[in-house]
Amino acid sequence: MAARKTLYLGTFVHSKSLAELEFLHDGAVFVNESGAIVAIEESCDEAKAKKEIFSRLGWAETDVDIVRAKNGQFFFPGFIDTHIHASQYPNAGIFGQSTLLDWLNTYTFPLEASLADPAKARRVYSRVVRRTLAHGTTCAAYYATIDAASTNLLADLCFAAGQRALIGRVCMDQLSPDYYRDASPEAVMAATRQTIDHIRAVDPQMEIVRPIITPRFAPACSIDLMRQLANLANEQNLPIQTHISENVNEIALVKSLFPPSATGAAPSEDNGQDATSYAAVYDAAGLLTERTILAHAVHLTEGEARLVARRGAKVSHCPCSNSALGSGAARVRWFLDRGIGCSLGSDVSGGYSPSVLEAARAAVLVSRHVAQGAAAAGRAAQEEADRQKLSVKEVLYLATRGGAEAVGLAPKVGGFEVGMEWDAQLVGLCAVGEDGEVEGTENGGGGDDGNVDVFGWESWPDRIAKWVYTGDDRNTKKVWVKGRLVHERK
Amino acid sequence: MAARKTLYLGTFVHSKSLAELEFLHDGAVFVNESGAIVAIEESCDEAKAKKEIFSRLGWAETDVDIVRAKNGQFFFPGFIDTHIHASQYPNAGIFGQSTLLDWLNTYTFPLEASLADPAKARRVYSRVVRRTLAHGTTCAAYYATIDAASTNLLADLCFAAGQRALIGRVCMDQLSPDYYRDASPEAVMAATRQTIDHIRAVDPQMEIVRPIITPRFAPACSIDLMRQLANLANEQNLPIQTHISENVNEIALVKSLFPPSATGAAPSEDNGQDATSYAAVYDAAGLLTERTILAHAVHLTEGEARLVARRGAKVSHCPCSNSALGSGAARVRWFLDRGIGCSLGSDVSGGYSPSVLEAARAAVLVSRHVAQGAAAAGRAAQEEADRQKLSVKEVLYLATRGGAEAVGLAPKVGGFEVGMEWDAQLVGLCAVGEDGEVEGTENGGGGDDGNVDVFGWESWPDRIAKWVYTGDDRNTKKVWVKGRLVHERK
Structure with a gap:
């Protein structure tokens, strides 16, 4: 059940404070075998992560799993x-x-x-x-x-x-x-x-x-x-x-x-x-x-x-x-x-x-x-x-x-910061095609992406609002605790 | 697009009045090609429907489709x-x-x-x-x-x-x-x-x-x-x-x-x-x-x-x-x-x-x-x-x-009565197995039956309450208007 080192790539959204929700696009979060976040990089794709960050962390490519948020998806704290x-x-x-x-x-x-x-x-x-x-x-x-x-x-x-x-x-x-x-x-x-x-x-x-x-x-x-x-x-x-x-x-x-x-x-x-x-x-x-x-x-x-x-x-x-x-x-x-x-x-x-x-x-x-x-x-x-x-x-x-x-875990979970543990969910919304039908492919293909219809012109804060008002468990595609995958939507 | 004569079998739930929700179990509702309800029978299975009611209505078996609510499912007005x-x-x-x-x-x-x-x-x-x-x-x-x-x-x-x-x-x-x-x-x-x-x-x-x-x-x-x-x-x-x-x-x-x-x-x-x-x-x-x-x-x-x-x-x-x-x-x-x-x-x-x-x-x-x-x-x-x-x-x-x-359609839709039209939905809830897992088969097999978990001991009014409090579109399996199937959940 031990987790492997994992590189998470894509958009990350979390609360900085009561007043601020932070959006990190094209981000990379590096999580070690113990489920701890050891690095967070902005504007970092897979190539850059491998070339620049892995060596800094002393990571070998063969030891690392990669999880990508697809277009429109985002990682959010559990x-x-x-x-x-x-x-x-x-x-x-x-x-x-x-x-x-x-x-x-x-x-x-x-x-x-x-x-x-x-x-x-x-x-x-x-x-x-x-x-x-x-x-x-x-x-x-x-x-x-x-x-x-x-x-x-x-x-x-x-x-x-x-x-x-x-x-x-x-x-x-x-x-x-x-x-x-x-x-x-x-x-x-x-x-x-x-x-x-x-x-x-x-x-x-x-x-x-x-x-x-x-x-x-x-x-x-x-x-x-x-x-x-x-x-x-x-x-x-x-x-x-x-x-x-x-x-x-x-x-x-x-x-x-x-x-x-x-x-x-x-x-x-x-x-x-x-x-x-x-x-x-x-x-x-x-x-x-x-x-x-x-x-x-x-x-x-x-x-x-x-x-x-x-x-x-x-x-x-x-x-x-x-x-x-x-x-x-x-x-x-x-x-x-x-x-x-x-x-x-x-x-x-x-x-x-x-x-x-x-x-x-x-x-x-x-x-x-x-x-x-x-x-x-x-x-x-x-x-x-x-x-x-x-x-x-x-x-x-x-x-x-x-x-x-x-629950007394404030320094450990609840957000994405170096030193915190990876308790997170991958969220995917429903992309509406030009014909008004669902583009099943964007968020994983063919599955039921729930009721949050995104037309494409919405700002990120508006997408988050749509998720809060109209989302459900169908939008939670994967869930991790301490770096371990504990739920995956089929 | 013309509908065929259809026999609906199973449990039917609808409002008689503000104060009364009526449950008809082992019921049969007979809907003609125009989408009108022409007969409603209690304690009527397929055999009885064919033997006793078809002849009364002048229906030939070959002209009639049959739609069954599976165990635990029910028909409800649209x-x-x-x-x-x-x-x-x-x-x-x-x-x-x-x-x-x-x-x-x-x-x-x-x-x-x-x-x-x-x-x-x-x-x-x-x-x-x-x-x-x-x-x-x-x-x-x-x-x-x-x-x-x-x-x-x-x-x-x-x-x-x-x-x-x-x-x-x-x-x-x-x-x-x-x-x-x-x-x-x-x-x-x-x-x-x-x-x-x-x-x-x-x-x-x-x-x-x-x-x-x-x-x-x-x-x-x-x-x-x-x-x-x-x-x-x-x-x-x-x-x-x-x-x-x-x-x-x-x-x-x-x-x-x-x-x-x-x-x-x-x-x-x-x-x-x-x-x-x-x-x-x-x-x-x-x-x-x-x-x-x-x-x-x-x-x-x-x-x-x-x-x-x-x-x-x-x-x-x-x-x-x-x-x-x-x-x-x-x-x-x-x-x-x-x-x-x-x-x-x-x-x-x-x-x-x-x-x-x-x-x-x-x-x-x-x-x-x-x-x-x-x-x-x-x-x-x-x-x-x-x-x-x-x-x-x-x-x-x-x-x-x-x-x-x-909307001015009171004599026509909103309930199940002879003379009304068949505007209805088939609702299925989620049956929890003995091991706490979902019994996908009861409500159609393998699909996502949503969040309404039924353990089996609930009364029918309690099941309806669970549906209202925790149900969503996943529970609406099929929808008909005027006898025509207008939505079916895959």
Whole structure:
């Protein structure tokens, strides 16, 4: 499975910053056997690469594979999904008319509990890993279930498929149904340690799969459990993921479940003088860290935002889920203005799609509803309301660089720079011929290039916009993680 | 091109009403050479159909083709797109950060004007017709451009491809750029008559293509022009399409352009005592009729809603466009409560996708933002806010029956009933095997069945929900209009 040295030639597109999407045409990227980018050259064709760069790198031509982006195709960093429930995948698109809390009881808990069946877990998890790779997801922060054995299976499948993954054994010792609840904090800790040990055994360097400490969300966890999990994460320097402030009823529930007498929290400057907020509860338990991913954060208060920003926890914005469950529309610009790092989550199956491209599109659309809401409520002048809108390049930043920050891989993946690793996808759009038919040949011949019709006169930024608005997995032709080819579209 | 008698066997799904999606399993639908449904039988296999029904219909076996929905597939009525700008298709997904009025000037008018080039028009329109058919659109209400020749070309292409279409030559004699504006009302009327004559010559019965009177929107039309167009539509009993109340700046513009002194309108019970509203302007011109399709209607007042309902005009709800252009979120439940007929429009390229399935999905999602907005603004109690949410079956009604009402084909298409015509699609989802891989064989073998993963335990309503939330053109295997096969997925 070891990769060979590889020279990638063609157009490269990636985020330099939230404000800048960089286009490198006629570029060359040199990736070594370990999947690391060792050189990037502009205006460099195959001849020049071989003549000038190979010798500089000490590469012999016979040791190097060459991958070319065809005309119109481009390389883009792999997507990072910072919030996805692998175990809920079969329910994607099934909501009825429910909202968060009844949706959990009606659809979610029964399905998650059923994955204690290893054959069913293998079937579902295999499908999720295949699907997400096909959508260009090179790294995902997964929630599995409370079952340790099938959580370990998810880790095995990700490792075998070569998908970077944070694997979370779900922890929940209260308020869920009898048939799907941890017996005690002690039972949780034992099961969690079991998955950590398993993952270390599978991938000792933890370069592909890593454990992530996963208290489901405050209502389903005792304060004692949350404290023990925080300590474990701290001891072993592990990432943490949970949900926060998705839904107003959930927030009210947290307030009633965790009075200051239970958490021991006192009003302070850090928690905005509110010791009973959702964020303050997590903070009192020690769960708000730089390694923490908080999904949703739709209804955070100013005080909570300050607290989250101070602790350096990152938000996973899940716009598909915001809309589908009707929980509210998260204010991403508001997060960014307050110095909170943001990323994108598919939130399957609160979100209906395992595609981060779909999440990026939805992030653009939901931000427009945020802007409309702000203007309609008179909370903001038109100019300020318009500022709430996210651009195509901003959501692509969230889907790559923002994701890398959230999962703790920021120096390693999310863009194309020397020293980073080659987690990437090759994207091809659909070229419309002069007769209005598809020119199947340009992008590989005869295959289905999807719905992004390019007429040829579009600028590169417009092509990228078309991809974000109308693209799907058909446009993701190949996917690599750490230099290894992990998906190829037939 | 004449169709043969055809027997369709398998599962049929269609809307009986807004509240009811009907499932007919092991059904048989008998369609004659003219594309009319002459019999529908429950629990009827091929043997029974041949033995009992053929003789009743006087059919000979040798004259009949048989089309079977495979296990898991189903027949569904063709989609009806009640608002699509064929001429804007190349801009799908290109918005920048614009809103309606600057978007028109920056992106839209230059592209529309350029389609006076017949080669470019042929290329673009060919692509649109192909794409929309592939998405299951059996009938579309198209806006072309102000150019009569290329508008006629669009009619020719729809007729040749067999797609039912209402073809609108766009009329606009004021306030648009010099390079893209009609010279005078007289010039408009001459060009419009030219397209009507052409379409009558192409399809004398007007069963596939029909002209539709298309004043672009009030700001771009003089009151004189609107009156002449209304008279023409009235004389020839033609449908009418235009835009209304999409954006708050547009509404203010209409108010300033059309004072009562210009329209001659006076406050009345009909117009809710407001002679200066957007709807009152159209009504004063005679454009509000039972045959009128009004796109958007995002910001209608109570008085306008009453006026639209009284006149029997129908709304084309364009949720993708609502979100993408940030114009606002149309209140579909509010329309329905007021007795206004509703349908769905893709609104390419204010909408980013030519898919009515995408519009249906977006209608579900946008309705949840309407509900959130109502609850957040304290305009409604939670229960009333929740009523704003549209269900999967409701949006499918809008996409089929509601569309048929809007385009004036309600007794003919939109469902499966004896006496209706066979405008339908065959839908196949993706069956997940026991090993988590795709069972390519179930739905036709080896092809790409798209992203709707069915594990096998899902109820039929859940399968339909999965299709609406995660489906795309890959699920539309075959499409028929009036019994003729007009699209087949390879």
